[in-house]
Amino acid sequence: MNALPILIRRELWEHRSLWIAPLVVAGLIVIAAMFPHADIHFDRADVATHKQGAIFALFHSALTIPQFLIISVQLPFYLTDCLYAERKDRSILFWKALPVSDALTVISKFLVAIAIVPLGVYLLTILTDIAATGILAVRFRHSDILRVILRWDTSVWLHTQGIILSALVLAMLWYAPLAAYLLVVSAWAKRNVILWATVPPLVAIILEKIAFGTNYVAVVLGYRLNGIWRPLDLEGRLSGDAATMTVHGTGVGSLAVLENADLWLGLLVAVALIWVTIRIRRHSDDT
Amino acid sequence: MTQIIKANGLTKSYGGVRALDAASFEVETGRIVGLIGPNGAGKTTALKTILGLTHFEGELAVLGRNPYTERDALMREVCFIADVAVMPKWLKVSQALDFVAAVQPRFDRSRAEGFLQKTDIKSKSRVRELSKGMVTQLHLALILAIDARLLVLDEPTLGLDLLFRRQFYDTIVNDYVDKERTILITTHQVEEIENLLTDVIFIQHGRIILSTTVEDLATRFVQLTATSEQAIRARQLQPFYEREVFGRVVLFFEGRPAEELDDYGETRTPTIADLFVAKMQGAPA
Numbered sequence: 001m002n003a004l005p006i007l008i009r010r011e012l013w014e015h016r017s018l019w020i021a022p023l024v025v026a027g028l029i030v031i032a033a034m035f036p037h038a039d040i041h042f043d044r045a046d047v048a049t050h051k052q053g054a055i056f057a058l059f060h061s062a063l064t065i066p067q068f069l070i071i072s073v074q075l076p077f078y079l080t081d082c083l084y085a086e087r088k089d090r091s092i093l094f095w096k097a098l099p100v101s102d103a104l105t106v107i108s109k110f111l112v113a114i115a116i117v118p119l120g121v122y123l124l125t126i127l128t129d130i131a132a133t134g135i136l137a138v139r140f141r142h143s144d145i146l147r148v149i150l151r152w153d154t155s156v157w158l159h160t161q162g163i164i165l166s167a168l169v170l171a172m173l174w175y176a177p178l179a180a181y182l183l184v185v186s187a188w189a190k191r192n193v194i195l196w197a198t199v200p201p202l203v204a205i206i207l208e209k210i211a212f213g214t215n216y217v218a219v220v221l222g223y224r225l226n227g228i229w230r231p232l233d234l235e236g237r238l239s240g241d242a243a244t245m246t247v248h249g250t251g252v253g254s255l256a257v258l259e260n261a262d263l264w265l266g267l268l269v270a271v272a273l274i275w276v277t278i279r280i281r282r283h284s285d286d287t
Numbered sequence: 288m289t290q291i292i293k294a295n296g297l298t299k300s301y302g303g304v305r306a307l308d309a310a311s312f313e314v315e316t317g318r319i320v321g322l323i324g325p326n327g328a329g330k331t332t333a334l335k336t337i338l339g340l341t342h343f344e345g346e347l348a349v350l351g352r353n354p355y356t357e358r359d360a361l362m363r364e365v366c367f368i369a370d371v372a373v374m375p376k377w378l379k380v381s382q383a384l385d386f387v388a389a390v391q392p393r394f395d396r397s398r399a400e401g402f403l404q405k406t407d408i409k410s411k412s413r414v415r416e417l418s419k420g421m422v423t424q425l426h427l428a429l430i431l432a433i434d435a436r437l438l439v440l441d442e443p444t445l446g447l448d449l450l451f452r453r454q455f456y457d458t459i460v461n462d463y464v465d466k467e468r469t470i471l472i473t474t475h476q477v478e479e480i481e482n483l484l485t486d487v488i489f490i491q492h493g494r495i496i497l498s499t500t501v502e503d504l505a506t507r508f509v510q511l512t513a514t515s516e517q518a519i520r521a522r523q524l525q526p527f528y529e530r531e532v533f534g535r536v537v538l539f540f541e542g543r544p545a546e547e548l549d550d551y552g553e554t555r556t557p558t559i560a561d562l563f564v565a566k567m568q569g570a571p572a
Contacts, residue, residue: 006386006390014375090369094374098390
């Protein structure tokens with residue numbers, strides 16, 4: 001019997017905010033699309049035709065930002081809580097009375113954070129985008145806004161969605177070791193999980209600075225926290241013409257990104273940390 | 288009869304303290320066994336080793352398996368209720384049914400729903416909205432609908448009022464007990480389960496100080512109530528424990544036939560609760 005689907009449902013039962021919050025944001029975006037009364041007049045000469053696609057792409061990318069932003073705040077809290085809460089309320093004894101392995105339990109929580117919620121939110125952003133764009137198109141059907149920003153272009157839209165999806169998948173892989181690290185802390189800490197997750201790295205940075213005068217820990221952590229843009233090969237381009245980049249492609253869409261060694265190194269670390277988490281939960285009870 | 292649990296020299300230390308100290312005991316199929324001991328005697332530790340929750344030294348086989356290394360397979364045939372506070376507060380009744388049905392192949396959902404229909408528990412309620420007694424009913428409904436070979440109950444009625452406690456054990460006796468199922472209960476409220484048990488295991492300081500069937504108890508132990516004068520003579524027969532009650536002396540003997548003691552006062556088979564106290568206080572610490 002494959003217990004993974006029910007284990008994933010169980011996570012969404014317990015942590016309802018993981019799907020409620022993105023839904024609320026999606027609802028707000030759709031509502032917001034119903035109310036603005038702006039009417040911008042463009043001089044046609046202002047907007048070069050070749051840039052119309054870029055503006056269109058940027059508009060649809062921007063619509064997804066609030067939802068991805070909210071889960072990027074939620075997921076670290078989910079990860080630090082998910083193996084701690086069951087020990088705190090002693091319900092671990094209830095779960096452990098059922099024939100579900102510790103490995104599958106830990107993996108289900110990891111998958112919820114690293115795949116299920118991000119991909120679910122991605123689908124939600126598509127629905128939000130279509131709903132909001134549809135509403136705006138009807139309301140501004142006589143306006144320049146429709147003609148310039150909202151003029152539908154299926155190929156650009158699909159391309160944009162493809163880029164968002166591949167960037168998302170890369171982010172999932174890139175942040176996997178950080179997610180796994182939070183799981184270790186969640187399974188291990190007796191209390192103050194968030195402090196245990198954040199203070200030791202800070203202490204390591206400070207100690208290294210004092211003892212050796214170097215910043216390796218800070219550099220490695222900073223790279224992992226922000227470095228998603230480097231394997232994406234976006235850094236240079238971001239400073240350039242953002243609009244052009246969005247349309248005409250980045251490293252994101254190409255498989256070349258997968259040659260980045262740090263990406264795979266991070267995944268190896270993630271696997272090791274997941275293994276550690278499983279070992280810790282194996283030995284956990286209510287004490 | 289086959290053995291469900293076989294422990295030999297079972298030992299578990301927590302930082303130098305031996306919670307289990309070379310404990311050896313056996314539990315056979317179809318028995319209802321009370322694992323009885325004072326607080327801190329090692330009851331819960333014993334259960335945790337049996338349930339594969341913790342590493343141990345010595346030999347232990349549960350349903351022929353090593354519970355520590357084969358825990359996942361074992362839990363298909365073993366159920367357990369730690370005390371009632373462990374059901375997660377956010378869980379809905381319907382979700383609890385969904386979850387157990389999906390992961391436990393021996394779970395009979397309609398049976399669990401049948402149990403719940405006899406209670407006031409609604410399927411949309413969350414655990415946090417239920418009273419402690421209702422949570423127990425829910426937990427029991429889930430567990431009793433699992434066709435497990437071994438049911439382990441760790442202080443299952445802790446903190447419940449008398450009505451729920453009585454109902455809890457009545458339900459187990461009426462709806463669960465049969466020849467194939469084995470139940471292991473720990474409690475320090477011995478009186479409550481006295482009539483339920485077929486076997487008792489007394490544990491103190493991590494050691495097994497008595498392991499016997501209730502039938503054998505009657506031939507093995509005698510409780511003698513005597514006057515002070517009778518007691519002086521009776522003491523020569525080496526009681527292992529005595530106490531004074533309302534000016535009479537109550538003496539406990541092991542391995543002496545009741546007929547031999549009839550001349551010294553009133554004899555009877557001690558209750559498990561009385562025997563427990565006698566054994567705990569009479570045994571060398």
